[in-house]
Amino acid sequence: MSGFINPAVRSAVSRPSLSRRGLLGAAGLGMGAFALAGCSGPDVSGDDGPGAEEETDWSTVEPATEISFWTNHPGSSMELEQGFADAFKEETGIQVNLVTAGKNYEEVLQKFLTAQTGDEAGDLVVVSDVTWFTYFINGTIIALDGLWEHLDYEISDYRDALIADYLYEGKHYGVPYSRSTPLFYYNKDHWSKAGLDDAAPKTWAEFDEIAAKLTDASGNDAAFAYPKQDQYPGWTLSNVVWGWGGGWSDEWDTSILVSDETVDALQFVQDSVQKSKWGMVASSDHAEIFAAGGVSATVQSTGSMNGIMETADGFEIGVGFLPGGPKATDNVCPTGGAGVGIGAKSSPERQLAAAMFVQFMTNPENAATFAQGTGYMPVRKSADMSAAIAETPQLGVAVEQLDHTRSQDYVRVLLAGGDLNLSGTLQTIMTSPVDVKAELEKLRGVLDDLYETDLKPKLEG
Numbered sequence: 001m002s003g004f005i006n007p008a009v010r011s012a013v014s015r016p017s018l019s020r021r022g023l024l025g026a027a028g029l030g031m032g033a034f035a036l037a038g039c040s041g042p043d044v045s046g047d048d049g050p051g052a053e054e055e056t057d058w059s060t061v062e063p064a065t066e067i068s069f070w071t072n073h074p075g076s077s078m079e080l081e082q083g084f085a086d087a088f089k090e091e092t093g094i095q096v097n098l099v100t101a102g103k104n105y106e107e108v109l110q111k112f113l114t115a116q117t118g119d120e121a122g123d124l125v126v127v128s129d130v131t132w133f134t135y136f137i138n139g140t141i142i143a144l145d146g147l148w149e150h151l152d153y154e155i156s157d158y159r160d161a162l163i164a165d166y167l168y169e170g171k172h173y174g175v176p177y178s179r180s181t182p183l184f185y186y187n188k189d190h191w192s193k194a195g196l197d198d199a200a201p202k203t204w205a206e207f208d209e210i211a212a213k214l215t216d217a218s219g220n221d222a223a224f225a226y227p228k229q230d231q232y233p234g235w236t237l238s239n240v241v242w243g244w245g246g247g248w249s250d251e252w253d254t255s256i257l258v259s260d261e262t263v264d265a266l267q268f269v270q271d272s273v274q275k276s277k278w279g280m281v282a283s284s285d286h287a288e289i290f291a292a293g294g295v296s297a298t299v300q301s302t303g304s305m306n307g308i309m310e311t312a313d314g315f316e317i318g319v320g321f322l323p324g325g326p327k328a329t330d331n332v333c334p335t336g337g338a339g340v341g342i343g344a345k346s347s348p349e350r351q352l353a354a355a356m357f358v359q360f361m362t363n364p365e366n367a368a369t370f371a372q373g374t375g376y377m378p379v380r381k382s383a384d385m386s387a388a389i390a391e392t393p394q395l396g397v398a399v400e401q402l403d404h405t406r407s408q409d410y411v412r413v414l415l416a417g418g419d420l421n422l423s424g425t426l427q428t429i430m431t432s433p434v435d436v437k438a439e440l441e442k443l444r445g446v447l448d449d450l451y452e453t454d455l456k457p458k459l460e461g
Contacts, residue, residue: 056348058150063353065094067346070101070122072108074178074338075303075374084361091360094353105131105338116140116345123346124354128338132166132174133414137458141341143171147355157364157381161335161405165413174339176379177362178370180303181333181405182236183398184322185287189315190296193217200320204243204268207297207323211278214296222280225295226273229427231286234412234419236299237426238334241265243325248409248422252451254444257411261327263437266429273430281430302398303337306375309394319394321401333405337376377402411447415455421446 073081078098085096102108105128112135115121127135135141148155155163158176166174184200191198194210194217201207207224214223227233234248241247246262248254256262272279282289290298291311299322300308309317322333342354360366368383370376377398378385389396411418425443429436 055146056351058146058348058352061348061352063094063356064347064349065353066097067094067123067350067353067357068097068099069354069357070099070108070112070125072102072104072126073098073100074126075376077178077370077374080370080373081361084366085357088357088360092356094357096357101125109134112343113138113140121343121345123343123350124357125341125343126177126338127174127341129165129336129408130413130419132339132341133168134416135341136168136173137455140344141173142344142351143173144175144342144355145171147342147352148172151355151359153359158379159377159381159402159405161402161407162339162377162379165335165407166339166341174341175358175362177338177340178303178374178376179335179337179339179379180301180376181336181398181401182239182299182322183302183305183401184297184299184320185290185308186297186318186320187218187290187293187295187315188318190214190218191318194296198318200318201323202321203329204240204323204325208268208272208276208278211272211276215278218293218296220293220295221277223278223296224272225280225282225286225289225298226269226430227286227300228282228284229423231282232419232423233426233430234422235334235336235408237266237269238408238412239299239322239332240269240325242332242334242406243323243328244268245325245327248418249411249447251410254411254447257444257447258437258440263440265325266426266436266440270429270436274433279430281427301336302377303375305392305394305398309392317394319397321397321404331404331406333401334408335405336408411451415447415450417450417454418447421450 069081069085071081081098085098089095099122101111101122105126108126109131112122112125125135125141127141147153162176162179163172166172186200188198194213196210196213201210211223215221227236238248241262244261244265246259246265247256250256269279273281280295286298287300287304287308288311289295291308291313293313293315324330324332340358342351346354362379364380364382364384367378367380368385368388371378371383371385372388385395385399389399412422413419421443425439428434429439
């Protein structure tokens with residue numbers, strides 16, 4: 001993709017009247033960045049610990065005239081990002097150099113950590129839901145609250161659950177950018193053939209009741225596709241365990257992982273695959289199986305909406321909130337995707353310029369432009385998505401669901417190796433006739449050991 005934004009997109013990029021000096025006192029810092037919720041972070045290493053940066057008196061700092069932005073261009077967003085950088089330079093004189101630092105969040109993290117030993121570390125960096133804490137633990141990103149205060153940052157305009165994802169011990173270490181949530185996708189043609197109302201199920205019990213009708217009407221072997229091990233089942237299945245009143249952890253406490261509620265939730269999932277057989281575990285991308293008509297429904301990222309709709313094989317797609325469970329029907333949708341952090345090794349001048357760019361890149365108008373151009377969710381409450389929703393009504397459901405989201409459990413997103421081990425256990429539970437509680441007990445032992453051995457010493461300094 002070209003590094004230059006096309007004229008149609010360029011005209012949509014908001015350019016408030018700003019100057020490099022004038023931005024120092026600008027109100028409403030709109031900081032942001034976040035893509036598909038992801039893999040487990042790498043092992044934590046490095047000599048610097050969390051919170052290593054000193055407090056800066058930002059009133060004495062003049063912003064730099066050039067910064068770098070390390071990104072993987074989530075959602076094929078290089079053209080949009082370059083457009084934001086060009087428009088920002090036009091208004092402020094500050095040059096933003098885009099650095100393609102990897103094809104995914106994990107590659108960006110590895111390169112960013114490696115760069116800390118040299119002089120080429122980035123000033124602004126994309127950090128995912130499961131990598132930002134590793135940046136923090138290694139002392140490679142700074143707390144942003146002081147910058148927000150200096151720039152009169154209006155944090156209340158960000159979606160509450162999204163901004164809360166980067167909060168640890170009273171400080172924020174990132175801000176939303178390319179953010180996504182899971183969404184329930186269903187095949188309207190299969191629903192119609194099965195004689196069902198055109199609506200997503202409100203609970204998993206409701207889907208359990210209609211699943212046989214869907215398999216009969218569609219001629220498929222299964223009605224629903226679960227993600228396989230490397231497609232982040234711990235992310236989407238958070239919805240199921242929360243609906244049953246369970247979870248992966250309560251902060252660092254993993255006792256809820258082996259609770260009756262979590263066991264019952266995953267027993268339901270296992271039974272749907274191995275007993276009632278309306279569920280199947282995808283051998284490839286479950287979104288592709290759904291788009292090909294191989295199942296009647298699936299749960300996948302809102303960031304995948306454009307691709308699913310473009311590749312759907314001759315049927316109309318319906319979407320809905322994630323189903324609830326017997327204990328909870330609201331706020332059972334996990335957040336996901338990526339944000340941005342500011343490098344600790346950068347000078348205060350470059351840190352301030354980076355914060356100013358994030359303000360510009362994620363102001364309400366540009367947040368809407370980014371969401372419409374990529375399929376990610378608008379991170380600002382005041383972002384006007386009316387035109388995009390009029391063109392794609394399904395997007396309106398995804399945006400509405402943002403007010404019903406919940407930040408993810410610590411052991412999946414903050415513990416290095418947590419999601420990797422969780423995904424492996426979920427794959428085993430779904431595909432084998434194992435004892436669910438016994439598998440969760442084994443997983444708990446692994447997660448507790450990872451925390452006690454690898455993470456807790458870092459947190460305690």
